[in-house]
Each structure stands twice: as structure tokens, then as C-alpha cells.
Amino acid sequence: MTITITAFERSPDGGMGLARDTRVRWALEEAGLPYDVRYVSFQAMKEPAHLRLHPFGQIPTYEEGDLALFETGAIVFHIADRHAGLFPTDADARARAVMWMFAALNSVEPCILELVIARFQEGDRPWTPERLPLVKERIRQRLGQLATRLGDAEWLDGGFSAGDLMMVSVLLRARPSGMLDEFPSLAAYVARGEARPAYQRAFADQLEANTGVRPAG
Amino acid sequence: MTITITAFERSPDGGMGLARDTRVRWALEEAGLPYDVRYVSFQAMKEPAHLRLHPFGQIPTYEEGDLALFETGAIVFHIADRHAGLFPTDADARARAVMWMFAALNSVEPCILELVIARFQEGDRPWTPERLPLVKERIRQRLGQLATRLGDAEWLDGGFSAGDLMMVSVLLRARPSGMLDEFPSLAAYVARGEARPAYQRAFADQLEANTGVRPAG
Incomplete structure (x- = not known):
């Protein structure tokens, strides 16, 4: 089909x-x-x-x-x-891969998108220069927690899965602002995703x- | 277990x-x-x-x-x-129920949470009174699109599913601000969810x- x-x-x-x-x-x-x-x-x-x-x-x-x-x-x-x-065959591991998909989209992407909105939809507003540091601090907190969980693992839970695909894709949106590179282990994680054929x-x-x-x- | x-x-x-x-x-x-x-x-x-x-x-x-x-x-x-x-047995209908779960969490909740953040984390900032109308307008646009799709249906896609459970739960967060009630069909949809035993x-x-x-x- x-x-x-x-x-x-x-x-x-x-x-x-x-x-x-x-x-x-x-x-x-x-x-x-x-x-x-x-x-x-x-x-x-x-x-x-x-x-x-x-x-x-x-x-x-x-x-x-x-x-x-x-x-x-x-x-x-x-x-x-x-x-x-894209999903492991073990049922519990599959549930965790789904978990990382939702985590990427509901717990990581929204704070990154807040910065995109602040820059592109509110970029010309008088409050934006003073407000941006607050928005960035929220991203920093979340990426710090994610980096702690990832540790020195290659992927979030065993082998590469749809959870990594989504997390890498979401983190890519934090690269133009320079925020991804504040977290070298996450930047390396994203690079591993990008290196996949x-x-x-x-x-x-x-x-x-x-x-x-x-x-x- | x-x-x-x-x-x-x-x-x-x-x-x-x-x-x-x-x-x-x-x-x-x-x-x-x-x-x-x-x-x-x-x-x-x-x-x-x-x-x-x-x-x-x-x-x-x-x-x-x-x-x-x-x-x-x-x-x-x-x-x-x-x-x-919580999921229909038909495979395509199940895929659409999953779709509405993701839609609730990635396309509807973030703009509603932006208002919660603006009020509770930035409520004392000088820009907030002037900024709130922009945040609300983004919610209004999204809820309007959702109301259009729901139309006069009881649930988002056939019978009640996990997609409705998540969408109703997300929309509930727009009630304290009064924004849910700006969309009577969505308010009625939420009320149907709340009425479930x-x-x-x-x-x-x-x-x-x-x-x-x-x-x-």
C-alpha cells in the first residue's frame, strides 16, 4: 500500500x-x-x-x-x-520506548518551542530581551535532567528506538540557540542520531x- | 501483579x-x-x-x-x-486513538501550559499583563481548530477512547482561566468526559x- x-x-x-x-x-x-x-x-x-x-x-x-x-x-x-x-521486541522495553517518545514530545519539546515562540512570534516585543533568560533557564533545567538520566549511555534505553528518534529530533531544535551545545553529552547523543544512515x-x-x-x- | x-x-x-x-x-x-x-x-x-x-x-x-x-x-x-x-479493536481506529493522545499532549496542552507558566512563574513580571493576551490568542486559535474538528460529535473518533481521556484531561486545564467556556462544544465534550463513572x-x-x-x- x-x-x-x-x-x-x-x-x-x-x-x-x-x-x-x-x-x-x-x-x-x-x-x-x-x-x-x-x-x-x-x-x-x-x-x-x-x-x-x-x-x-x-x-x-x-x-x-x-x-x-x-x-x-x-x-x-x-x-x-x-x-x-524502531521498537524492541520485549514488551516492557517497548513500553519504555513509547515512554521516551511521549517524554520528548510532552516534557522536552514544549520548553524548547517556548524559546522559538519567544524569538519568532514575540521577537519584536519590548519584554523579550528581559524575558529570554527565564525561558532559557527552563530549557537548561530540563536538558540538565535529561543529561543526568542519559549518563554515558549510547541511547536512552538499550538499543536505538523510536524514543531516541523522537528525542534526538526534539533536541535538534535546541541547537540553533546554542543551548544544545551547553550539554556536551546530549550534543554527542544527537550527533549519534544524525550519523545513522x-x-x-x-x-x-x-x-x-x-x-x-x-x-x- | x-x-x-x-x-x-x-x-x-x-x-x-x-x-x-x-x-x-x-x-x-x-x-x-x-x-x-x-x-x-x-x-x-x-x-x-x-x-x-x-x-x-x-x-x-x-x-x-x-x-x-x-x-x-x-x-x-x-x-x-x-x-x-480504552482502545478500539480495529487497527486503524486504534492508530487514530493514539493520534489523539499525541495531539492532546503535543498540540493542545503546550499552549494551555504556556498560560499557566505566564501566570504562576511570571505572574509578578512587569510584562505579564501586556503579554497574557498574546498567550490567550494562541490558545484560542488552537481550541477553535479543535472545536471545528469535533463538530457535533460525542467523541473525537467514534466511541470514547484513550484519545478522548487525554484530550478531556488537557482541556480541563483551560477551565480555570475561563478559556474552555469560550468554546461551548468543547466545554460540553469535557463535561461528557467528567460524567463517566x-x-x-x-x-x-x-x-x-x-x-x-x-x-x-
């Missing part, structure tokens, strides 16, 4: 891999699944045809036969649930779609 | 059901599972014994034999995955733990 995802026609990050379709592309590459991409403009994202697929008017979406999904976490879960490569292919595909250029290597 | 969760010794909301243990209690009640509760003080939450269970020093956690989980979404997923009552039992249990009083009825 053909899998079709949606992605930005022009990603706000210019193809640096921070748009959420990269997460889904990565999961599909880890699972070895071919897929088609339908590119959507900002205008089309707010139109009824797209809103039927995604009530919040965003990307990515996922279509496979009669099944239509939005929400990156749910799409990655679905891929991991039905194909080998499946990530490399996903990144190259979304970069090429955004710039017409394929990275070397 | 005995299930043990953790909850606040004294919940910041005084037992109004907004602490995250209520979500887990609700799921356990829907599944008909007995459980024990270990109450944790704010101080104990930051100590090594609890941090081993929950790296971010929060509640709830979930222990069942050798399995230890944190992150409400993951705990509710685990309960729904292994017991009847399993929710009633969960709410009564956490209220009694926080106040020593059991609600009538």
Missing part, C-alpha cells in the same frame, strides 16, 4: 531538518519503507482539503490506504508499531526538496 | 483533578484495574530515589512488577494497550487524598 506524507513546499528552516516531516522521513527510512511526498504551501495548509487531513493546518500528515494520520508522534508510533526496526537519507531528501541541492556524502 | 502509582502528597490545585495522576487514575478505572498510590512530597520528588523513577522529578509514575514508567501519556498508553476499554471515581479518590473529603454522589 502506497504511503504518502505531506511536507512544507518551502520549509521555514530552509531545509535544515527541523521541520517535522524529517522525523517521519527518518522513521520510514529506519523501517525501510518507500513513500511519496506531497508538498503543501502555507496557503494550502489552511484550506479545507488539508484541514480535513490535519485539523491544526500543519504538516506532516500520513496516508496509507484508508488510514489518514496527523501528529508526528502518532505517525512515528504507527510506523514503529507495524514494522521492524537512515537519518542521513531523510535529511538529504528534505534538504533537496527545499533547496534543489543534495548534500555530498 | 500490583500496580503502584505516585501522586502529590499535596496537589498544587488542592484536589481539583488537574494534577496528572488524575489522568492515570481515570485510565485505571476505565480498565477496571485496582492500584495502590504512594504519595510524594515536593521535597521527595527531587531526591535520588524518586529521580530514578522519574528523571524530571514529577508525578505520576507507574510500577508493575519489573516495569517502571513515567510520563502520563506513556502510562495511559500502556494501560490502554494491555487492557480492554470511571472519571468520577478517579476524581473522588484524588480529592479525598488531597482534602480528606469524598465528594457526594
